[in-house]
Amino acid sequence: MSKLLRLDPIACDGHGLCAELFPERIRLDDWGFPIVDQRSIPPALEEHARRAVADCPKIALRLVTARTVPGER
Amino acid sequence: MTTRTTAAPAEAPHGVARLLAGMRDDGRPVGLQEHLGLHGPLVGGSGLIERVTASGLRGRGGGGFPTGTKLRAVADQRKRPFTVVNGTEGEPASRKDKALLRTVPHLVLDGALTAATAVGSREIIICIARSAARERAVLAAALAERRDKVHWRLASIPDGFVSGEETALLSALGGRAAKPTVKPPYPFERGLDNAPSLVQNAETLAHVALIARHGPGWFRSLGTETEPGTALVSLSGAVRRPGVYEIELGTPLQGLIAQAGGPSEQIDAYLVGGYFGGWTREADLRLTASSGLGAGVVVALPTATCALAETARIARYLANESAGQCGPCARGLAALAGGLEQLASGKYDDRSRLARWAQQVAGRGACHHPDGAARFVTSALATFAAETDTHLKHRRCRHRDRGVLRAAGA
Numbered sequence: 300m301s302k303l304l305r306l307d308p309i310a311c312d313g314h315g316l317c318a319e320l321f322p323e324r325i326r327l328d329d330w331g332f333p334i335v336d337q338r339s340i341p342p343a344l345e346e347h348a349r350r351a352v353a354d355c356p357k358i359a360l361r362l363v364t365a366r367t368v369p370g371e372r
Numbered sequence: 373m374t375t376r377t378t379a380a381p382a383e384a385p386h387g388v389a390r391l392l393a394g395m396r397d398d399g400r401p402v403g404l405q406e407h408l409g410l411h412g413p414l415v416g417g418s419g420l421i422e423r424v425t426a427s428g429l430r431g432r433g434g435g436g437f438p439t440g441t442k443l444r445a446v447a448d449q450r451k452r453p454f455t456v457v458n459g460t461e462g463e464p465a466s467r468k469d470k471a472l473l474r475t476v477p478h479l480v481l482d483g484a485l486t487a488a489t490a491v492g493s494r495e496i497i498i499c500i501a502r503s504a505a506r507e508r509a510v511l512a513a514a515l516a517e518r519r520d521k522v523h524w525r526l527a528s529i530p531d532g533f534v535s536g537e538e539t540a541l542l543s544a545l546g547g548r549a550a551k552p553t554v555k556p557p558y559p560f561e562r563g564l565d566n567a568p569s570l571v572q573n574a575e576t577l578a579h580v581a582l583i584a585r586h587g588p589g590w591f592r593s594l595g596t597e598t599e600p601g602t603a604l605v606s607l608s609g610a611v612r613r614p615g616v617y618e619i620e621l622g623t624p625l626q627g628l629i630a631q632a633g634g635p636s637e638q639i640d641a642y643l644v645g646g647y648f649g650g651w652t653r654e655a656d657l658r659l660t661a662s663s664g665l666g667a668g669v670v671v672a673l674p675t676a677t678c679a680l681a682e683t684a685r686i687a688r689y690l691a692n693e694s695a696g697q698c699g700p701c702a703r704g705l706a707a708l709a710g711g712l713e714q715l716a717s718g719k720y721d722d723r724s725r726l727a728r729w730a731q732q733v734a735g736r737g738a739c740h741h742p743d744g745a746a747r748f749v750t751s752a753l754a755t756f757a758a759e760t761d762t763h764l765k766h767r768r769c770r771h772r773d774r775g776v777l778r779a780a781g782a
Contacts, residue, residue, distance in 0.1 A: 307554050308698035309738050328732045329707070329725075332699035 301339035301365050304348055308332075310359035317360055321351035339365060384586035388594065390602050391578045392614040392618045401510045404517040407478040414482045415584050418609040420490040421447060426677045427588035428600045433458055433536075433573030434648065434667035439580065442570065445560040447491040448567035455488035455544070456564070459507065460529050460536035460572040463646050463687075464778045465669045468604035469574040471616040473500065473507045476578070477514035483577030485520055486584045491570050495523045498542055502528045533647075533693035537739045538571040539563075540695070551695040552739035575604050576670075595621035599660045609643075609672035609776050612636045619659060626655040628670060635672065640679060641755055643671040643777070647686055648744025650751035657660060673776055679759055681773035683752040684712035689779040701742040704733035708749050715760055718767035723760070726753060 304324060318325045321343055324336040331369040340348050340362075353361045385393040394410040402410070425440025446453050457480065461469040473480055479580040481498075488496050500507050508526065515524050529535050529543060535550035542563045544550035563569025572580075580600060585593050599621045604776050605628060608614045612633030616729070621627055625642055629635060641651050646669030659665050673679060680681040691705035707729050730746040737743070753760065763769055 305737075306702070309554055309578060311699060312401070312460060313699045328704075329729065330699060330735075331702040332736070334732065334736070 302345060302362050302369075303337065303349065303365050304340055304352070305361045305363050306333060306335045307351045307359045307361075310357045311355075312346050312357050312359075314356050316354050317351040320354055323347060323353060325336070333360075384590050385582075388620050389565070389618050390582055390594075390603055391476065391479060391575070391604060392616075394479075399475065399703045401474060401514065404478055404514070407476070407482075411479070411482075411582070412585060414543060414581070416485060418490075420486055420580075420584055423588050424583055427579075427591040428597065428598070429576065429579050429583060429591065430661055431714065432575040432579070432603060432668065435645075436489075436661035436666075438719050439572070439576055442560060442572070443491055444488060446568050446570040449561060451567050453491050453493050453568035454485060454564045455491065455493040455571055456538075456541065456569055456571045457484045457496065457574055457577060458460045458536055458541060458571055459498060459500045459504075460541065461574075461667075462531065462533045462536040462664045463667060463669060464533075464780050465608055465643075465646050465671055467608045467668055468606045468616045468668055468676050470500075470504060470507050472509050472574055472604065473504075477510050477691065478518075479578045479581050480574045480586070481514060481518065481524075481578070483581035484572070485522060487570060487577060487580050488522055492520065492622065494534070495525065495572065497525045497527050498547060499529050499536075499545070500688070501531045501535075503531050516707060533690065534739060534741050537741070539739065540572060542569055551697055551759075552737075552741075554738045559638050573667075574723075582780060596658075596660060599662065603659075603665065603668055605659070605665070605668045605670055606677065607670045607672070608639050610635055610639050610674035610779045612674050620697060621660050621665075622653070625652075625657045625659060625670070628657070628659065629672065633727050638673075638675040639672045640675040641673050643669070643673060645669060646671075647690060647748055647777075650747060651755035653755065654695055673778060674774070676771050677774040677776050678716065678767070678769045678771045679752070680712070680716040680763055682717040682777045683749070684709065684773075685775075685779060686777050687712045687745065687749055690741070690748070694741060695739075698737040698742070700733045700736035701745075704729055704736075704742060705745050708733070708745065709731055712749065712752075716769075718763040718765075718769075721764050 318327045421443045431437045438515040529544045530550045539553040540550045552610045553717040595601045645664040645666030690707040691709040694701045696702045714720040730750045734740040735747040
């Protein structure tokens with residue numbers, strides 16, 4: 300199953316560690332908050348993604364298995 | 373039709389005035405007996421979800437989500453759901469839901485009852501803004517007239533642009549601040565008290581009440597193939613008779629303006645879809661959700677006001693109304709407002725940064741507030757490009773901000 304990074308924008312305080320640890324898929328906006336690439340993460344990059352998730356001080360980043368949500372968008 | 377009582381079903385409304393068909397000239401609310409005389413008895417809930425799905429009705433709170441799909445998603449949950457009527461209408465330029473609740477309350481209540489029955493709710497919570505005192509009194513009186521087999525509750529929600537967002541609404545009902553939460557979980561799966569929650573806009577439910585009575589075929593006899601039915605529009609600005617109008621979806625903008633007695637002065641541009649919407653100068657634009665009608669707000673902006681100052685003032689309002697929970701929204705909307713203010717005063721050309729910021733904030737919040745605000749700003753910069761050049765060149769504008777775009781209710 301393909302993996303995706305999901306950010307909780309309410310929990311995120313913009314520490315920016317994730318962008319340092321996983322620049323392939325995370326960059327910072329003009330205010331230092333992460334812009335997370337929504338494409339699925341290839342297995343070769345999964346380890347980087349896991350480190351970004353593990354080091355977030357606000358536990359705002361999660362690695363999830365892609366799923367579709369019925370009934371809502 | 374599954375059940376039929378002794379009273380003969382009333383004839384389905386023929387014209388474009390469906391929801392507003394029974395509105396009294398004196399503006400007083402239509403009572404229960406009068407309502408039943410006009411629309412006939414409410415038909416039972418069995419098969420309702422299929423009929424609403426077949427009708428093609430979409431939510432009229434701005435999201436435009438297919439109502440039948442939402443009803444099905446809630447009905448399919450294992451736990452007993454709550455039904456929540458969203459009548460908060462936090463957008464300052466919108467008044468259609470309040471108009472509906474104040475004049476034909478039983479139509480909304482019928483829709484809520486039949487939807488609640490279809491999804492298996494025993495409790496219906498009607499949410500209105502704290503400031504909506506008259507609507508609260510009308511609804512309380514209307515509820516006292518009814519003998520329904522559900523528990524009705526009337527709730528007041530703090531006023532605010534985002535407090536009507538469905539997760540913010542459910543947070544407020546749960547005793548927390550009226551601020552959005554992260555999705556998933558979506559309200560249809562886990563909402564109030566962790567139970568599935570059907571949150572529907574007041575106008576949407578009024579349409580449901582009529583679809584229950586007259587069927588999907590009748591509903592589809594007006595509107596377009598993909599967006600059937602009628603919709604309420606809150607029209608303000610440079611027209612002779614501003615107010616709430618019921619239009620057939622797909623009606624050209626100029627048709628709506630004509631219904632309101634035509635322009636009261638020269639019109640420069642139209643804001644379609646309210647403060648989450650966009651600007652246009654195409655008077656033949658057909659009004660549908662896909663053309664940006666959103667929650668049904670249209671403002672005719674006169675030539676004799678400063679479009680940039682008006683836009684900057686609303687951008688500041690939207691920034692102030694951010695729940696402040698998500699960084700890109702809290703910081704980005706303030707930056708957008710500041711950049712627009714600089715442009716409006718002709719002090720500084722920040723257009724390249726404004727474009728980048730608008731792109732950066734879109735889609736970055738727990739709710740759609742930043743997306744909508746970014747769309748509003750981007751559209752203003754495109755539509756008023758020539759005015760912007762003039763402001764920067766002359767450092768002033770021929771017109772002052774007349775406050776056509778209202779930044780707070782009333």
